Amino acid sequence: MSVPQDQVGENIPPAQKARTIAHMNADHRADMRHILLHYGAVPPVPPSYFSSAGDGGDEGNDRDPLMLDIGLESFTVRLPSSGGEAPGAGDGGNGSGSVHVVAFDPPLSSWGERRERLVEMTRAARDALPSSSAGAGTVVVDEYMAPRVPYDLAVFLAVLFYYLSFALVRAGLVAPGSLAARGLEAARFPGGAAGFRWLVDTIFVPVLGIHITETWWLERSRLRRFGVRRGSRVWWLWVGSVFIEGAMAFKRFDIIVERLKRDDKKKQ
Known part of the structure; x- marks a missing residue:
């Protein structure tokens, strides 16, 4: 399966791409799960992939998607190996699971737009959750505020x-x-x-x-x-x-x- 390609004329700095992928995998795996399950423009993914968390649940777990790559047209994630197995089980121990490409529609106009678009997709996905599980509606907190002075x-x-x-x-x-x-x-x-x-x-x-x-x-x-x-x-x-x-x-x-x-x- 193909991976995201950089749009012609846009040179994505490798270090920035690596930091983005690391940040998404450290702090936003549950957000990617919501996008895969509830964002309207994404081809449906069987909820069984995330059975340990439950469809629409807010708690992250080791079966949440891992981002592999991101470009201006799409980002690629690795899904769990199966709905009932821990990562690495049943796939030769390499944890490869299933690879899924999520298209940006429309494609990003520039690399600097990536955060805004991912946040927008996450909020739209959470807004699509059933009312009993949506909880906070479209608000997703992904930042920390240090103690104020004095x-x-x-x-x-x-x-x-x-x-x-x-x-x-x-x-x-x-x-x-x-x-x-x-x-x-x-x-x-x-x-x-x-x-x-x-x-x-x-x-x-x-x-x-x-x-x-x-x-x-x-x-x-x-x-x-x-x-x-x-x-x-x-x-x-x-x-x-x-x-x-x-x-x-x-x-x-x-x-x-x-x-x-x-x-x-x-x-x-």
């Missing part, structure tokens, strides 16, 4: 300082006579080093429980709903942020969602 960053650093403090206490580096203990005494911390150790140990379970719960809820109510593929780079950035800073990560994620919704309305 409030988000202050909370982030404060909680990070607590985790570091707990690690130091557990490592015995706040023992009587240690440099840290002398610093606490000099700063007149209530109860001195002993008071500091007691406080750090006492609040550890509540702090950990709250932040694990917040991490679980962000994944369930935000990341999964708005198409952030589990295990992707963007997913890990959000999970790491919410585990440290908690509620501030929710606020930033919602800011991104609202911006994307406004952008969608402007295009309509």
Whole structure:
């Protein structure tokens, strides 16, 4: 089967193509699954290829498509080896599976248009999902927003300082006579080093429980709903942020969602 060909007169930089393919495979495999299953201009692909995720499900998995190539006229993906086998099973162990070419209709006018077109196809595919599984409608979040200055960053650093403090206490580096203990005494911390150790140990379970719960809820109510593929780079950035800073990560994620919704309305 042929692979995408660069349009005459357009020289696609190999390094940029490689980064695009790597980015799609790291963060957008579930999006490619939605395009294959629900984008109207794409020849139908049997849902059995993605049976482990379910037709229309939002969670990524090892059977999601892998992008092999992309050009101005189409992109090529490798499908799972079969609906009931893990990649590599039944195909000689090479994980080749089935190769599928998805045409850009119309072809891209330039290489710089690739991201906009892929996002457009993903949103159209998600919009075509049944209402029970569409969830976020056409909004797909594929970005991360770092803690804002000063409030988000202050909370982030404060909680990070607590985790570091707990690690130091557990490592015995706040023992009587240690440099840290002398610093606490000099700063007149209530109860001195002993008071500091007691406080750090006492609040550890509540702090950990709250932040694990917040991490679980962000994944369930935000990341999964708005198409952030589990295990992707963007997913890990959000999970790491919410585990440290908690509620501030929710606020930033919602800011991104609202911006994307406004952008969608402007295009309509």
